[in-house]
Structures are given as structure tokens and as C-alpha cells.
Amino acid sequence: MIQFERVSKRYDNSHDALKEVSFDIAPEELVFLTGHSGAGKSTLLRLIMLMERPSRGRVVVNGQDLASCGRRAIPRHRQSIGVVFQNHKLLMGRSVYDNVALPLQIAGFEHRDIDRRVSAALDKVGLLHREQAMPMSLSGGEQQRVGIARAVVRRPSILLADEPTGNLDPELSAEIMKLFVDFSRVGVTVLIASHDLALISRLRHRILTLRDGRLVAPGTARGNA
Amino acid sequence: MIQFERVSKRYDNSHDALKEVSFDIAPEELVFLTGHSGAGKSTLLRLIMLMERPSRGRVVVNGQDLASCGRRAIPRHRQSIGVVFQNHKLLMGRSVYDNVALPLQIAGFEHRDIDRRVSAALDKVGLLHREQAMPMSLSGGEQQRVGIARAVVRRPSILLADEPTGNLDPELSAEIMKLFVDFSRVGVTVLIASHDLALISRLRHRILTLRDGRLVAPGTARGNA
Amino acid sequence: MATPKRSKGARPRRQSLLARWRGWQHHHGQSAAESLAKVLGQPLGSLLTWLVMGIALALPTGLWLMLDNLAAVSRNLDSPAQLTVFLDAAMDAGGATELARSVGGRDDVFSSQFLDRDQALASFVADAAMADLAAGLDENPLPHQLIVTPRSEDPEAVARLSAELAALAEVESVLVDTAWLQRLERLMRLGRRAVQILGALLLLAVVLVLGNTIRLAIEGRRDEIVIIKLVGGTDAFVRRPLLYTGLWFGLGGGIVAALLVTAGTLLLSPLVRDLAATYGSNFTLRGLGVIDSLQLVLLGAVLGLAGAWLAVARHLRAIEPR
């Protein structure tokens, strides 16, 4: 589903964020991505969703080489991916409901459909009662959960999450992780960047570890989940 | 140094974020604040730095009842407090250097002084080499560390930190926590909100735990650090 | 926390065309309503924008109206060539009438009208600059006159007629009334040039005000745009509310402009009526009609939309998610 072939990424300031990274994530697999601060985790996720282009190498998502995906095709590509951002990236001027409904609106869903799906997604992250609140009036963890609801509301075939539990307490973190695991069970390919080594090692899924932009110990320990 | 006397905070939406919270933090003490997502940790910190006013009760900081601190006195009050925000709150249009220099500029420090102190602070969080970078080109963890450098650069008498290690790997988190502990040793009162129970229980300082806005188990276990 | 359904529905389903059309329609309605709500939600700021736009639109419109009125005035002045025939001072009214009839009978004369010396003074007085000179006269210094309209407008034919009339014994002199029009022409050219300069400046101003406002609106929504692009919003989706914002600003600006021009006309028209009255004219200032006003509002809307489109085209691409 997601294939990296000797991908390197050098930023303008000539910093090599990724160096010759190769891996392959099968459909419906759940993979964790870990590494120290600045190792290149977010960069890797950004390449998948075309926020950046690789300097060298090939990224293939869902059978399509992303190099062949022009500027005008980016929105469609992104619509097929659900993303939880490291810094939430919520619309501060819109209610929680509107934030979660955004991907559905973009895809041109009908009003009734949107209603139903948004409620379901917010319910999953335990925030149905804050539907009409503004993101500003939510705690850090609640904002993060709104971001998760927005990522899953369209039932994408690929789900990327960058530090989705950074602002959550251990108990809630475990619940959210379980949610991601459940998604991978119903056919979604999930890639999660996380520092919470204790939590992710407990879940026994494949773990990709980056160090200074290089993939170390290409984990093959398939989980049993 | 920081005193809460039966403080309650009710937000406009009639949600009680804090209920009758009382505690007392001695000068030069380091205290951790923990609790589930939405328990009221950030609200508590916001009351100390006058981003919110309590609905009931008294907050006394550095001997001054904050109720007596009018609108015009807020800047001076905030200048005496260093804060690490949960969502970093960096100036995206300015370089890392300028971000860290901001509190010094506000206080009217001289050019040379600013240079020296900013370098020292950035060195402490291991980002001296990214001095001229823009925050946008930093990883999540690096942004968080810039926020920490900004909070400590003026050597404030009080240091508040909201989830300062949420985006850092375990190793770096421990280092940053050690930095805070060091600060409390040289006379700074430190209050840190954190979810990382494993880490903070290892440090053996006093821990305040919030549950649904109420203080549970007013920890008195003074650490030996 | 419920577990996701174990259906194959986990893949993003392609929407049916009809559903997509409905969704598209709905987003249009929503964009229009939301941007309107936002515009109305900060009434003072929006009023400022409307006023700026309205003033910028009202000024060229006002000047255009002024030119229009001037043209109406000059059309009144722009009568066909006429000969004023001054008769011998000794001639009396009866003889003059006789002569008028005989001149009127000529082939090359369309009409010939006897103008009594008292009448002549009166019409002289109607000519502004002379009114007061005449008012101070105790006795009419003018002779009887004939007002002769030639059949042909051709300058040569007019000159020939003029010479022949001047040769008559009863005629003192003949005046051909053309140089005066040249002078007016020159004055009007000056006015037109001045109005051209002002008009050009002001149209530029309208475009700039709009472009600027929308550019700043885009900058203010930078975060929003980035986020929408990140979750897969197309350029059209991002553009829509901005275009509606431009539309609302333009529409409001057009309405303000129509109101300003109407107010200006109302303020000026008593003065113009007074002035016209002193010249014995019943000329009244022509204001903006209903249709004109609607066109002005429409123009505002179109300019608003166009300005928004330009600003969006220029600035939207620059905003890419990081």
C-alpha cells in the first residue's frame, strides 16, 4: 500500500532529513514509526501526503508513483488519506462539528450523511457532547482527539497519525491506540509516528525506527493483532 | 510562592474546569501537575499567568493577590514568569533566535546581553545550531525545545510548563526534566503539567493530581532530588 | 468509545454524481451564507470596506454624471448656424418687419425672424456676461435685428448669404455666430481632460482597493486555507468563500456608491437650479435613475467578484501547507 524506495529528502537548508529510506507497508497493516526528535518521522509522513516531494527515490502509494501526481491531482490524493497532525491543525474559527465535517464537505457529501458520520466519529473519541464548542475552548488533549475524529470521519483507506497521543494521559492513549488497531482490522492501512515506546511496544506491531534520517533495524516483527 | 485558596473556575459554557482547588507551592520548589485529558491542568496554569481570572477563590503569586492585579499590570506580572505552552506558541514569521530573544527585548535588555543569553538558552536545549532557522522548518520536538528556551531565557523566578515533553522522545524528555530540576535548584519555583507518569514518578517530587477539576491526594511526598 | 464497524465501508466511497451535485450546491449556499455572515458579523469593519469601495465608485460616477449634465447644457447651446443682421439705426419696426419678410423669401434662407431692439436687448441680457452691462443702460443702444437661419449649414453658403445681406442698404452689419462655439469647445476639452485624469485614477483606485482588501482577507485566512488544502480541499473549494466575500464587498460598495451619488445630487441640485434660474434657464441637475443605480450596484458586484478572482489567482498559490 505504501512503498518507499531509497527515498532521500534534503531540505533547502541542505539538511538531510531522510537518507535512503526503503520500506513497504502492506494493505491493512498497522505500522509504528519511531525515532528521536528530529529523526525525520514527520518528514516521512509529509512525503506520503505530498506536503513535500522527495529529493531522490520513489514513493508509491496505493499503486501510484507519487512523482506522477501533479499539482492538480494532489487534492484527490489527500482525500484518500486521513491524517492526524502533530500540531492538530484545527480551524480555530469553526466549531468542532464543522472541523470534523470538513473532509466530508470537501468530498461533496450530502447534509444528512455528514451529520451521521460526524456524530459517529466524535462519539468514537468521546467528544460528542462538545460538538458545538470552539476548538479554543478545548483542552490540548481534546483538540488532539478532534483531529483524530477528522482523520477517520471519511473512512479513508490510509490513515497517518503524527504523535496522536502526545497530549493524552496514558489511559486515553491506550484507548486511542486501540481505536487505530481496530481501524487496521477493518481494512485501513495505518502508519503511526509516536514516541510512546512503552505503549507501542506493548501493542506488538511492526516498528520502523529512524535515526538521523536513516532506517535502523527494519523491524519485521509482525504483530498478532 | 504560588498559593491557591479554594479556587474555582467556571467557563462561559458553565463547565466547571476547576472546583475548590487549594494548594501552596514554596519558593524554589518543583511540583508536577497531572490528571486526565480535560482535568483542568492548563486552566490552573492559565490562572497563574492571568490568562483567565478565577470565578471564586484567591490566587496569590509571589505574595501578590492576583485579584489586585489590573489590566495594565498584567505585562509586568507575566514578565516575571517563564511559560512553556502546550502548543508551543512560537512566532512563525521570526527566526528561532528572535523567538527566544523576545522576552529580553520586551524587558528592554541591551543588544549584547540579549545575544549572550539567547545563545546560552538555545545551547541548553541543544538547538544552538538552528539559531537562524524559522520555526516552520523545525520538527515538533525542536519547536517544543525552542519554547522551553524562550521560557528560561530571562531567568524568571517562576517557571510554568504545560506538557513540555509531549513531543519528545523518552531520552530527551528525561534530559529536559533534568533541566527543570536544575532550575529549581538555583532558586526558581517550577510547576510542570505532564502526562508522563513514568517519568515524573521517577523524579520523586511532589505531584498534584487533578480529576475533573478537583485536587485528589494532595501529594506531600517531597522528592530528594 | 465504539469500535469501527467491520464493514468494507472503510474505503472512501465514491459519491454518486447526483449526491456530488447536491453537495456542491450546498457548499455554494453555505459559502455564500457564511461569508455574508462573516461580513455582517464585523459591521464596522465591513462598513469601512464598503465606504472605501463606495467612495471610489461614487467619484467616477459623479464625474460621469457631471459630464452628462454638461453635455446636456452644451446641446442646448449647440444650435445651428445663425446670422444676426444688425439693421440701420434709422430703420423703424415696420420697415424691419417688411425686410424680414423679404429676406425670409430668399431661396437660401430657411427662416428670417424680426427681432425688435427691445427684444434684442432682452436676449442680450440672457447672455450671461452682458446682463449687468445692459442692466446699467438707461436707453437701449441696440438697433433692430433680424435673426436669419440659412437653409444650408455649409460654411461657404453661409458666408455668401452673409455677404449678400450685408450689401443691402438697410443693413448695418451681419454677425455669423460660430467662433463662440469654438471657444466653448476648447473649454469642454479642458474639462474632459481633467475628468479623464480623475476618472483613470479612480478606476485604478477601485481595482486596487478591492485587490488589497481581498489580499488581506486571504492573508487573514492563511491558516484556514492551509488546513483545507491539507485535508484535500481543491483550489475551487478554497476559492469559493473568498469569491463570495468579494461579491458581498462589491455589492455593498455599489449600494453605498449609489447612495452617495444620489445624496450628492440632492445636495447640489438646489444650487444648480438657482444658478440656472439667473440665466433664465429651467435646467435641473440630472441625477441617477433607478436603472442607473441598479447598474452601479451590479457594477460593484462584478468588480468585487473580479477583484477577488484576481487577488485569489495571485495569492492563493503562494499558500501551501508546510
Next chain:
Amino acid sequence: MATPKRSKGARPRRQSLLARWRGWQHHHGQSAAESLAKVLGQPLGSLLTWLVMGIALALPTGLWLMLDNLAAVSRNLDSPAQLTVFLDAAMDAGGATELARSVGGRDDVFSSQFLDRDQALASFVADAAMADLAAGLDENPLPHQLIVTPRSEDPEAVARLSAELAALAEVESVLVDTAWLQRLERLMRLGRRAVQILGALLLLAVVLVLGNTIRLAIEGRRDEIVIIKLVGGTDAFVRRPLLYTGLWFGLGGGIVAALLVTAGTLLLSPLVRDLAATYGSNFTLRGLGVIDSLQLVLLGAVLGLAGAWLAVARHLRAIEPR
């Protein structure tokens, strides 16, 4: 990662007054430089703002210049009261000169000048509207005239003198030249009213454009303002770069306005010269001098600063950290 120094320096030291003053000065310099860099950094956007402001400033200035020029013209026209004494048609030049001398000897007459009928026609011709009428005359229909300047400007005295002169046997009629000025006065009043309306609209426009631009600048910097307030920035600290931004916009606008007015003057002046020439006048359009231009630029800067101050006062308070 170094450990913090174990000094008591961990408390925020109060800065010495001198150091604070230096820091304050430095922040002023920095705010000025940074806001200028930002303004120049997006040259097109800033140019737009400058043009909008420049146009809004140039229009009232241009109108003011126009009025100024008109006033200069009317000052030429504004000669003291004069009596034109039309003599009996039968009187010859010699008798008229004699009479002029005797009238000139009167106590209530300042000067009395004999105007030959041919001269009179010539001066008649100089009066624009009549030039072409006269050009068509074969013979001079005017009698000899005296131009009498009364010693007193008092209307009653002038009226008495006029009556006494009219009673003389040699005098046909006397013309008192005042009503003509009333008429010009009325015309000027109309012009002034029109210019007042336009000027008011345009000054409003300047203020609005500025307020709007700074308001949007504030909104664009919302995040920045919140963060600065969060780390203890005073209102003055937040305000400073915004005020400088207003200053730069105003200054640029003033410069653009001066250039526009100068360009407009240069475009119009040949036309005005031509027109003046047809009236035998060597009147030239008075443009903006160096001092005037500098004042305009200064006015722009002051308005920019004032507009920024107003916008900041209105909108800055609303931005509080959450």
C-alpha cells in the same frame, strides 16, 4: 546540554534605567527597520496601499490646487467698483476729453479716463463672450465712454455719484459694474460646494483606507500579538511596529500623492495655457511647490500614524490571549 549556572542570577534582574532606555531606543529602531523591511518585502502589496492612499490624498490636493488657481483668476477680476459713463452719441472726442477732465476734478472721483469708442470696442472684445459678436460688426455701435473710478468704495456714495453723472446733459447713461461680480460669486459658490462635498468624501476615504489597512494588518498579526502579550509584552510594545507600519504606508502614500498631483498639473497646464491665451491672458496653472510637496508627504505620514493609532486603539484590546 549545559546545566544552569548556580548563581542567584536566576531571578529576573531589574535593568538599570540607562540600559532600559538603550533597549527602548533599540526596539524603536528595530520596529522601524523591521516594519519597513516588511512593507518593502512585499513590494506589490505595499505599492497597492501606497497608490490607494496616494490617490485618496492626491484628489483633495488637486481640487485644492484647482480652487487656488480659480481664486487667483477671480482676484484678477476683482477690480474696484468702476462706473462706465456712456456719452451722448453726438459728442466728439474733443468734448469727451474735456468732460473727462471736469469729472476727474470732482471731489468724489478718484480718476476719470476718457475711452474712445474704438478703444471701447476693443475692451468690449476683450470680454470673452462678446468678442465674436463684435468681430461680426462692420461699424462700431458704441459711443465714447468715460471710465470713472470713485474715491469711495461705499455703495451709497457710488450710487449718488452715478445719479449725478447721469444727470449731466452730455451723458447718455451710467453703468455701475457690480452685479457681474455677484454672478461670478454665485458660480464660485457652486464650485466651492461641489469641492466641499468631494473633499469631505476624500478625506473620509483617506482615513478609512488607513484604518482599514491597519485593521487588516492587525488581524494578519493576531497570532504574533497574542504571543507577545503572553510573554509579557506591554501594549506599547505591541503597538510600536504597527504604528511604524502606518507611518511607512502614510509616508509612501504622501510621496505618491505628490507625484500624482505634479503629473496631473503637468498634463493639464498646456491646455490651460492655450485656453488662457485665447482670452489674451498669460495665466499659467500654479502647481505644487517643493515646500507644498514636502508638506503633502508630511501630511501623509501624520495621517498614516494617526490612522494606525486609531485602528490600534480600536482593535488591539480585542486581541487577548486564550
